[in-house]
Amino acid sequence: MKQSAIERRWTLAILDAIFPRGASEDLSAGILDLDVEAYLEETFAKVPVVSGLGMRAGFAAIALSPPVTIGKLRTIDRLEQADRVRVIEKLYRAPFYHLRQLVVLAKTTGAMLYCASPASRHVMLGPVDERAGAGLRQEASHVPA
Amino acid sequence: MSPHDTAPGSFPDDPERLPSGSVVDGADLPHLHADAADYVVVGSGAAGGAVAWTLAEQGWSVIVVEEGPWARTRDFQLDIGQAFRTLYRWGGTGFVTGRTFLPLLQGVCVGGSTTINSAIVWRLPQDVYDDWARNYGIGPAINADLVEPSFDRLERALNVHPVAEDVLGRNSTIMRDGMRKLRIEPHTIERNERGCRGSARCAQGCPNGAKLSTALTCIPWTLERGGRIYTNTRAVRVRSTRGNATGVEAVTSAGGKLSLMARRGVILAASTVQTPNLLRRSGVRSRALGRHFMAHPGVGLAARYEDDVCLHKGATQGMETIHFRRTDRFKLESLALSPELTAVRIPGFGKDLVRRLADFRRIGLWGVQVRARAVGKVDSLAGSDRVRYTLLPEDVRAGKKGLRTLAEIAFATGAKEVWPGIHGLPEALRSVDDLHLIDDVPDDPRYFMFIATHLFGAARMGPDPRTSVVGLDFATHEIRKLFVVDSSLFPTNLGVNPQHAIMGIAMAAAQRIASA
Numbered sequence: 001m002k003q004s005a006i007e008r009r010w011t012l013a014i015l016d017a018i019f020p021r022g023a024s025e026d027l028s029a030g031i032l033d034l035d036v037e038a039y040l041e042e043t044f045a046k047v048p049v050v051s052g053l054g055m056r057a058g059f060a061a062i063a064l065s066p067p068v069t070i071g072k073l074r075t076i077d078r079l080e081q082a083d084r085v086r087v088i089e090k091l092y093r094a095p096f097y098h099l100r101q102l103v104v105l106a107k108t109t110g111a112m113l114y115c116a117s118p119a120s121r122h123v124m125l126g127p128v129d130e131r132a133g134a135g136l137r138q139e140a141s142h143v144p145a
Numbered sequence: 146m147s148p149h150d151t152a153p154g155s156f157p158d159d160p161e162r163l164p165s166g167s168v169v170d171g172a173d174l175p176h177l178h179a180d181a182a183d184y185v186v187v188g189s190g191a192a193g194g195a196v197a198w199t200l201a202e203q204g205w206s207v208i209v210v211e212e213g214p215w216a217r218t219r220d221f222q223l224d225i226g227q228a229f230r231t232l233y234r235w236g237g238t239g240f241v242t243g244r245t246f247l248p249l250l251q252g253v254c255v256g257g258s259t260t261i262n263s264a265i266v267w268r269l270p271q272d273v274y275d276d277w278a279r280n281y282g283i284g285p286a287i288n289a290d291l292v293e294p295s296f297d298r299l300e301r302a303l304n305v306h307p308v309a310e311d312v313l314g315r316n317s318t319i320m321r322d323g324m325r326k327l328r329i330e331p332h333t334i335e336r337n338e339r340g341c342r343g344s345a346r347c348a349q350g351c352p353n354g355a356k357l358s359t360a361l362t363c364i365p366w367t368l369e370r371g372g373r374i375y376t377n378t379r380a381v382r383v384r385s386t387r388g389n390a391t392g393v394e395a396v397t398s399a400g401g402k403l404s405l406m407a408r409r410g411v412i413l414a415a416s417t418v419q420t421p422n423l424l425r426r427s428g429v430r431s432r433a434l435g436r437h438f439m440a441h442p443g444v445g446l447a448a449r450y451e452d453d454v455c456l457h458k459g460a461t462q463g464m465e466t467i468h469f470r471r472t473d474r475f476k477l478e479s480l481a482l483s484p485e486l487t488a489v490r491i492p493g494f495g496k497d498l499v500r501r502l503a504d505f506r507r508i509g510l511w512g513v514q515v516r517a518r519a520v521g522k523v524d525s526l527a528g529s530d531r532v533r534y535t536l537l538p539e540d541v542r543a544g545k546k547g548l549r550t551l552a553e554i555a556f557a558t559g560a561k562e563v564w565p566g567i568h569g570l571p572e573a574l575r576s577v578d579d580l581h582l583i584d585d586v587p588d589d590p591r592y593f594m595f596i597a598t599h600l601f602g603a604a605r606m607g608p609d610p611r612t613s614v615v616g617l618d619f620a621t622h623e624i625r626k627l628f629v630v631d632s633s634l635f636p637t638n639l640g641v642n643p644q645h646a647i648m649g650i651a652m653a654a655a656q657r658i659a660s661a
Contacts, residue, residue, distance in 0.1 A: 023499035030499075046230050050529065051238035085495040092494070093568075097591035100568060101246060104489060104594070107498075111488035112226040115502065121223075124484050124505035125457045128223065135353075136312050136343035136458050 001044050001052040003059075010063030011040060013077035015110040017084035026123045031114045039113045055109065058102045065091060156218040156354040157361045158255070167368035168215060171377035171397030178397075180373070181406035182206040184658075185393045186414060187380045187423065190257020192631035193414035194359025194367070195299070195648040199655035201370035208405055209367065209374040210395055212415075213253035215360065216260070221350040225485045228349040232261055243521065243535030245590045247442060247597040251416060255376060256360030258416075259644060263347045263462040264336040264356045265478075266305045267641035268296050269649065272471070281636040282608045286617040286657070287650055295652035299645065303337035303357045312343030314459010316509050317479040319450075321464050323554030324477075329468045334460070334478070337645075345481040347461035378403055383411050383427035383627055390427075390627035410626040410658060414651065417600035417633040418530050421523045424604055424614065429623050431614045434604060438521040439638040441599035442536060444544050445480060445512045447490045448555035449562045449573075453506045456481040470640045474516040474540075475547040477554075482510060489594070492564050492572035509555065513547030514598065515540050516640035523603040536595065538588035544595065549583045556580075568592040599643050604633040618661060619654045630654040 003011060012032065021030025044052050063076045066083070069090040076084055092103040114120055121128060155162065183205040186197045197207045216231050229237030232254045239249040252258040269292060278284025299305070308317070313333070324331040340355040347356060354361060364374060377398035384392045390411040395403040413420045421435045464479040484505050491501050491508070501508075521534025536544075552563045552574065562573040569592060570582050586592050606629075607613025610622035613636075619628045630651040632643055639646060 018494045019499060020495050023496035024503040027499050027503040042230075043226075047236045047238050048529075051235060055238075081495075088494045097245065097568075103494075107494070108489050112229075112485050115484035115488055116224050116226055120502070121484070123503055125455075126506070128457065136314060137341075 001049060001056075003040065003044060003056060007056060007060060008037070008040065009077045010075060011059045012036060013079075013084060014059060014062050014088070014106050017076070017081065017088050018107055018110050019114045020081060027120060029117070029119050031110055034113055034117050036113060043109070055105065058105045062087070062091060062102050062106060157365045158215065158217050159219065160217070163365060164368050167373050169373060169375045170215075171375055171401065171403070172214075172399050174378075174397040174401040174403065175399040177402050177404070179404045179406070180208060181408065182208040182373070183407070183409045184208070184412055185210065185405045185407040186412045187393060188257060188414035188416065188419075188631065189255045189364050189374060190252060190359060190414065190416065191259050191644045191647040192651040193257065194259070194363030195651040196412055196414060196630050196655045197367040197372060198363035199652045200659055201367040201372045203659050205409070205659060207367055207372040209364065209372065210378050210380050210393060210405065211255050211374060211376050212379045213255065213376065215255040215374075215376045216350060218350070218352065218354040218361070221346075221352040223346070223349065225349055225483045228261070232350055241440075241521070241532040241534045241597040243533055245535065245595065247534070247595050249418075249532065249597045251418065254360070255364055255374065256358040259358035260350050260360055261348055262644060263334075264338050264358070264644070265462060265465075265642040266300070266335045266337055266645040267639075267643075268293070269646040270639065270641060273637070273639050277636055281606070283606050283617060283636065286606065286619065287653070291653045292649050295649040296645065299648055299652070303362060304339045305335055305337050307333040307335050308460045308463040309341070312341050312460050313463040314343055314345065314481060315454050316456055316459055316481050316511075317463030319454065319509055319558045320477075320479045320511055320554060323558040324466055326557045327550075327553055329466050329550070332465050332467065334462055334465050336460070341460060343459045345457045345459055345461050345483070348482065348486070375403065380415065380423055381426065383413075383423065383624070385428065385624050385627065389625045407626075410628055412628045412630055412658065414631045416631055417603050418523055418532055420629060420631055420633040421603040422525045422530050424621065424629070425525070427624070427627070429614065429621055431610065431623060433612055433614050435523045436520075437602040437605050437636070438523050438532060438534060439519070439601040440517060440521070440534065440597050441514045441638055441640075442517050442540065442544070442595040443512050443514045443598045444548060444593050444595045445490050445510055446548050446551040446555070446566065447487065447564045448509045448552075448560035449501070449504065449564070450507045450509060450560055454509045455506050456487065456508060456510060457483070467641065469547070469550070470516065473546055474518075474543045474640065476514045476516070476640065477547060477551060478512050478514060480510050480512040490564065490566050492566070509560065511551045511554070513544055513551065515543045515547065516638055517543075520602075532597070534597070536590040541588040541590050541593065544593060545583055545586060545588070549580050552580050552583065553577060566594050599638065601632045601635040601638045601643070604629050605636045606634040607636065619658055628654065628658055
């Protein structure tokens with residue numbers, strides 16, 4: 001299952017609003033500095049059809065919400081960064097559970113890429129082995145059976 | 146072979162350490178294929194692994210059918226996204242639906258959820274034995290005399306012991322300190338592992354082979370005793386003749402059809418979600434099938450400290466308390482997750498979120514596990530498994546009290562901010578004086594971010610075929626020699642982590658099945 005070009009543009013704008021570049025001195029890279037296109041391709045290719053449809057609908061609903069959330073008759077990709085964040089925050093505080101879950105979905109989807117990047121990991125965790133992680137012990141413990 | 150003689154860089158699931166021909170990958174079977182054994186076991190997780198190992202030890206021939214791949218220890222990576230795609234059902238995108246969407250995380254790989262859980266060990270509590278005997282009439286099948294010897298054996302075989310002090314990690318020791326200050330009795334989690342390095346990697350599959358999942362223990366032990374496992378192979382239905390189960394029809398991921406003859410019986414251990422639907426596809430029509438589903442919904446709470454906590458250093462779960470299990474129906478646990486999974490519990494978007502992520506080392510995270518009274522249903526929709534379940538107000542109240550207790554623990558240990566993750570509350574609470582706000586939240590699950598953990602019921606055991614699916618001999622009431630041994634036969638949830646109970650009961654079931 002693939003997103004259309006316009007859906008992809010909306011998705012990138014949403015993820016950019018949640019994980020922007022230049023937000024912190026340490027964590028200066030944004031999600032758009034990563035290979036987000038390839039990540040989305042892989043994600044949509046591997047999730048079950050129903051989940052993929054749900055994700056597409058979720059991103060589309062967020063993208064089309066600015067007229068309702070902030071009173072601007074534009075899709076999210078045509079907004080300034082600050083307005084995009086306002087849209088996301090408004091939805092997250094919406095009285096309707098399903099609207100709030102749209103934002104949780106977008107945040108979770110983006111976090112899987114953003115937090116997994118070596119650059120982000122280095123800032124968040126310090127030096128870690130890409131296979132074994134960090135760990136408190138270098139060697140395995142030998143607890144008697 | 147045992148997990149104890151693992152040489153550095155070598156793991157019991159390395160293909161070269163398994164008997165030749167014992168693992169048949171369905172991805173390599175595009176055509177019709179047939180096989181036969183005394184018993185065919187569907188599922189290779191806690192229940193399937195334990196039952197297969199027990200039967201193989203007694204000399205019976207066993208075939209195990211596993212829907213997922215055999216993901217090898219040497220291939221496990223840090224990337225949780227990759228783990229979701231390779232180890233988790235539906236790529237980790239499954240949900241329990243009702244008034245809320247509860248993420249449903251199940252392993253679909255050799256080892257099932259024992260590959261991705263935190264290896265927490267609890268024997269079946271005595272009050273649960275008593276409840277099941279008194280209120281559900283299953284005491285003759287599941288009682289301490291029959292099951293406790295299995296626990297003894299498992300604990301020796303799987304090297305069960307408390308998390309060692311030097312791999313607890315600060316997230317767990319903070320929780321212990323806070324509980325002591327609040328006079329809540331802490332308990333160091335006991336796990337089945339050997340050689341834990343405190344990498345906080347349980348959810349991605351242990352890269353060090355320390356967690357003794359069934360993929361490293363029971364399944365290799367079964368194969369050593371002549372068993373075979375078909376991976377990437379999905380059981381479609383159980384075949385029966387004149388009311389007796391005679392085999393399993395399955396499809397491989399390469400599109401091949403697999404016909405497995407079972408001379409003595411078919412044993413289902415496919416999980417609380419998959420077993421009921423497999424029974425339904427196999428002709429079981431009990432009115433109780435799919436009903437009585439229960440769970441332990443979980444909800445987390447994060448906090449920010451002035452100093453490093455380092456969630457990524459330490460046991461994924463090291464500290465817990467059952468202090469409130471009987472009085473308030475919840476259990477508290479430390480919970481060290483990767484940044485990818487923790488991010489959703491960190492408040493904010495845009496610059497606020499990224500700045501908090503940059504401070505990830507100072508974040509602590511713990512969870513509440515509710516022994517919910519809510520009951521749901523398992524069925525299928527358009528061929529896909531479906532679970533419908535909604536928490537009751539009393540379950541939400543238990544979750545709220547658990548969250549408030551965790552917040553008190555956090556402030557008692559110097560947290561600067563607590564992030565409750567509750568709709569309608571400020572994103573950060575800054576002192577114990579703010580905690581009354583949690584009490585004031587409506588008892589509505591839509592205000593919280595629960596996930597579905599630990600699943601039970603939906604094919605429950607009982608003496609009466611009108612109200613249960615499985616009889617006291619572990620066979621279905623309707624089809625002889627078709628057995629269920631996973632937690633779908635449990636009449637209730639437990640209030641403690643179920644893996645060990647599932648394994649012990651499955652081993653006791655194997656004894657009973659083999660002697661029939």
